[in-house]
Amino acid sequence: MSFKNNKEFIEIGDVVTLYINPNNMHQIEVKDKIVNKKGELVDNVFQTTYGALKVLSLVGIRYGSKVDLSRGWAYVLQPTPELWTLTLPHRTQIIYTPDISLIIYLLDLVPGSIVIETGTGSASLSHALIRTVRPNGHLHTFDFHEQRVVLAQEEFKNHGIDEFVTVKHRDVCTEGFGDELDDMVDAVFLDLPHPWLTIDFAIKSLKRKGGKLCSFSPCIEQVQRTCAKLSSMGFISIETYECLQRELTVQQKNLSVLNLAYLRDKTAENVTKFDEPSKLTTVSHPSSTPGHTGFITIAILPPECIDER
Amino acid sequence: MKEIESEEVVSVGSHVIVQKLNYKKVYRVSETGSLVLGKEEIKMSAIIGKPFWTTFKVIAPQEKRNDRSQKKYPPSTLVVADKCESLEDLKNDVKSGFDNRSINDDGKSQKLSKDDILGLRDAGKSGREIVISLIENNASFREKTEYSQEKYIRKKEKKYCQYLSVHKPTLSSLHEIYLRQDPIKIYGLRMDTLAQILCYSDVKCNGTFLLYDSGSAGLAAAGIMSRIGSNTSGNLIYLHSGDHLPQMPIVRAMNFPQEQLDRLTVASIFDFLNNSYKNTTDSENSVKSPKTFIELDKLIMKNEEGSTAHDDLLLDNKTDGCEENKCDIANFKDLKRKNKEILQDSLVVKKSRKVLEIERAVELLSAAKADSLTIVAREHPLNIVKELLLFLKSSRPVVIYHAHREPLEETYIALKQQNNIVNLRLFSNFLRSYQVLADRTHPDILTNDCGGYILTGYIVN
Numbered sequence: 001m002s003f004k005n006n007k008e009f010i011e012i013g014d015v016v017t018l019y020i021n022p023n024n025m026h027q028i029e030v031k032d033k034i035v036n037k038k039g040e041l042v043d044n045v046f047q048t049t050y051g052a053l054k055v056l057s058l059v060g061i062r063y064g065s066k067v068d069l070s071r072g073w074a075y076v077l078q079p080t081p082e083l084w085t086l087t088l089p090h091r092t093q094i095i096y097t098p099d100i101s102l103i104i105y106l107l108d109l110v111p112g113s114i115v116i117e118t119g120t121g122s123a124s125l126s127h128a129l130i131r132t133v134r135p136n137g138h139l140h141t142f143d144f145h146e147q148r149v150v151l152a153q154e155e156f157k158n159h160g161i162d163e164f165v166t167v168k169h170r171d172v173c174t175e176g177f178g179d180e181l182d183d184m185v186d187a188v189f190l191d192l193p194h195p196w197l198t199i200d201f202a203i204k205s206l207k208r209k210g211g212k213l214c215s216f217s218p219c220i221e222q223v224q225r226t227c228a229k230l231s232s233m234g235f236i237s238i239e240t241y242e243c244l245q246r247e248l249t250v251q252q253k254n255l256s257v258l259n260l261a262y263l264r265d266k267t268a269e270n271v272t273k274f275d276e277p278s279k280l281t282t283v284s285h286p287s288s289t290p291g292h293t294g295f296i297t298i299a300i301l302p303p304e305c306i307d308e309r
Numbered sequence: 310m311k312e313i314e315s316e317e318v319v320s321v322g323s324h325v326i327v328q329k330l331n332y333k334k335v336y337r338v339s340e341t342g343s344l345v346l347g348k349e350e351i352k353m354s355a356i357i358g359k360p361f362w363t364t365f366k367v368i369a370p371q372e373k374r375n376d377r378s379q380k381k382y383p384p385s386t387l388v389v390a391d392k393c394e395s396l397e398d399l400k401n402d403v404k405s406g407f408d409n410r411s412i413n414d415d416g417k418s419q420k421l422s423k424d425d426i427l428g429l430r431d432a433g434k435s436g437r438e439i440v441i442s443l444i445e446n447n448a449s450f451r452e453k454t455e456y457s458q459e460k461y462i463r464k465k466e467k468k469y470c471q472y473l474s475v476h477k478p479t480l481s482s483l484h485e486i487y488l489r490q491d492p493i494k495i496y497g498l499r500m501d502t503l504a505q506i507l508c509y510s511d512v513k514c515n516g517t518f519l520l521y522d523s524g525s526a527g528l529a530a531a532g533i534m535s536r537i538g539s540n541t542s543g544n545l546i547y548l549h550s551g552d553h554l555p556q557m558p559i560v561r562a563m564n565f566p567q568e569q570l571d572r573l574t575v576a577s578i579f580d581f582l583n584n585s586y587k588n589t590t591d592s593e594n595s596v597k598s599p600k601t602f603i604e605l606d607k608l609i610m611k612n613e614e615g616s617t618a619h620d621d622l623l624l625d626n627k628t629d630g631c632e633e634n635k636c637d638i639a640n641f642k643d644l645k646r647k648n649k650e651i652l653q654d655s656l657v658v659k660k661s662r663k664v665l666e667i668e669r670a671v672e673l674l675s676a677a678k679a680d681s682l683t684i685v686a687r688e689h690p691l692n693i694v695k696e697l698l699l700f701l702k703s704s705r706p707v708v709i710y711h712a713h714r715e716p717l718e719e720t721y722i723a724l725k726q727q728n729n730i731v732n733l734r735l736f737s738n739f740l741r742s743y744q745v746l747a748d749r750t751h752p753d754i755l756t757n758d759c760g761g762y763i764l765t766g767y768i769v770n
Contacts, residue, residue: 005515006705008702019767025732063703064704065703066769076704077767077769078704080511081511098738101501102500102501104507105501105503105504105507106500108481110538111514111537111539111541112538131511134514135515136540136541210362223745223750224745240742241742242740243501243738243740244738246736246738248714250718250721250735295743297745302362303362
């Protein structure tokens with residue numbers, strides 16, 4: 001139930017984010033026993049770089065507490081979709097929060113929205129979509145990879161949010177989104193190698209009052225083909241964006257100050273080479289940072305185009 | 310055709326977005342209202358009861374049109390149009406050149422004079438007809454490349470377009486309008502920054518969300534309210550620093566139902582903190598008029614700054630108060646309580662709407678702490694976040710936006726020392742848009758580089 005309501009205390013069945021430092025976070029399912037590599041049922045002990053944690057000992061602890069590891073300590077947090085994105089098991093490449101937030105914003109999603117997502121992938125975006133559209137909206141998510149569909153379904157159930165999502169195993173490029181979604185959805189999100197192949201199906205699924213479509217593609221050629229298709233099908237306000245988050249590391253530095261002026265004045269005595277150092281608070285930029293993730297294309301389908309189809 | 314839901318038609322009292330080509334404007338629908346669009350005043354009553362997305366043709370009044378000396382034309386009216394006429398096809402019948410080697414900027418290309426063109430307009434010609442005459446009488450149009458012809462037609466279309474359409478406001482469309490027209494009003498918040506604030510704040514349908522916003526025309530509140538949604542259980546407490554209710558045009562323009570607006574509680578941060586820390590002996594005095602509190606706040610602040618005191622009462626307090634810790638809220642409160650006790654006899658006890666809102670904010674957060682804290686401050690955020698963190702649940706996110714980096718650097722260092730926030734991160738964003746056309750794809754020439762800075766983390770015990 002970790003993603004439905006904000007909780008005070010950890011219970012059996014919760015998924016917990018174990019925070020050691022910004023680059024060392026994990027997600028743990030709080031249960032008594034797990035199956036090890038040999039297929040045997042053993043006590044659930046989680047290994048970190050700072051030692052082991054008996055997972056069952058977390059039950060009853062308040063979220064946000066410090067917990068002891070055998071060689072250090074960590075904090076236990078209730079996962080948000082943002083924390084989940086940082087710790088989830090990767091089955092595919094995933095979309096990160098800077099892009100996720102822009103996708104949700106541009107699609108005008110609010111509680112009650114009905115939205116299609118394809119492909120499901122590692123369900124990084126799915127968790128954020130579900131948070132936004134519940135309690136009375138719904139996410140229909142599709143993937144052509146059967147195992148990913150099964151795993152995503154299990155995750156949603158474990159996270160207590162399966163009532164807000166339908167996961168389907170389907171190749172939407174050839175089969176579409178299904179007749180049951182005709183005139184049903186407010187927004188469509190595409191993260192596919194050939195997004196233009198699904199646009200006819202997307203138009204079928206969008207509500208008669210119109211809706212929005214967003215496509216995420218890493219390559220500009222994909223964007224060009226998608227935009228050409230969108231434009232030919234009557235989509236308007238087609239815009240493409242790229243958003244990069246730049247991390248800043250806050251630093252306090254002492255800068256040495258050279259004392260040079262006295263050299264002109266030969267009479268000065270007892271002068272030092274250096275003045276008091278200057279204290280500076282500033283930021284440093286990482287030497288390597290993501291320079292590209294993907295292009296986000298957003299378009300509106302006006303109602304008249306749906307009537308004409 | 311499916312039956313049109315009532316929320317899908319334009320109704321009196323609601324806000325709509327009026328769009329003419331790419332230009333958008335917010336309009337509040339009234340029985341007899343009119344809208345000024347460019348140089349034109351347009352009577353808007355025709356849009357009432359029509360579904361969103363309807364296209365209207367702007368009809369200029371026939372009378373008085375010949376008198377061009379008159380600066381202001383009488384208002385135009387609207388009629389429903391089938392579809393906005395497109396001018397894209399105009400270049401199809403015309404030959405085009407390969408490059409611009411034979412085109413000279415000598416001002417002689419257009420054979421029609423300004424008067425000729427205005428004459429066409431006054432004769433009631435449509436925008437399409439005017440642009441056709443412009444092309445026919447333009448000597449160099451055929452020499453232009455296909456792309457350049459397209460550009461020419463788009464430019465003329467903008468000038469002579471007589472169509473507008475009416476749309477339902479959304480957070481993204483309202484943001485677009487405000488960012489273009491008056492970015493200072495929304496504190497320069499760019500869409501990607503706003504989008505991230507909403508995500509990192511973990512805004513959802515259930516929970517109590519705490520916002521401090523010192524002036525974004527209600528943009529931050531509108532964003533959070535829209536993500537809380539209608540017919541849900543979530544609440545927003547919106548704290549501000551003003552003496553009066555802040556201007557929230559964007560919240561109003563979102564057309565939230567009353568049920569949803571009832572879950573938005575607006576209070577001054579001074580009143581909120583004051584009432585939150587009222588001790589039991591104090592409570593019997595019942596709530597004072599908040600105006601008095603604010604006046605007291607001001608007086609005390611002045612006093613603390615060391616300016617000349619206004620009367621003996623305040624002078625006494627100054628000597629009582631601890632001068633070393635001028636920002637210390639506890640002392641601040643002591644001072645205030647003393648003042649209050651002295652002044653209480655002269656106070657009229659009356660519960661205004663403002664007082665009820667303060668009480669509701671205090672009540673909501675005393676039942677359970679907030680599920681996230683969002684700060685969009687023009688002021689230095691440090692003291693604000695220090696105080697408001699005390700009202701945040703453990704393990705929940707705090708998000709601070711500021712247009713400048715330095716206040717967030719200082720806040721970062723102070724919060725690190727406080728040792729109760731993890732995953733504290735400071736970042737900015739780079740956003741750019743693209744022109745996507747076959748063989749002519751490139752980033753747009755101009756981009757907004759004022760994304761501001763976000764500091765975010767999770768509070769722990």
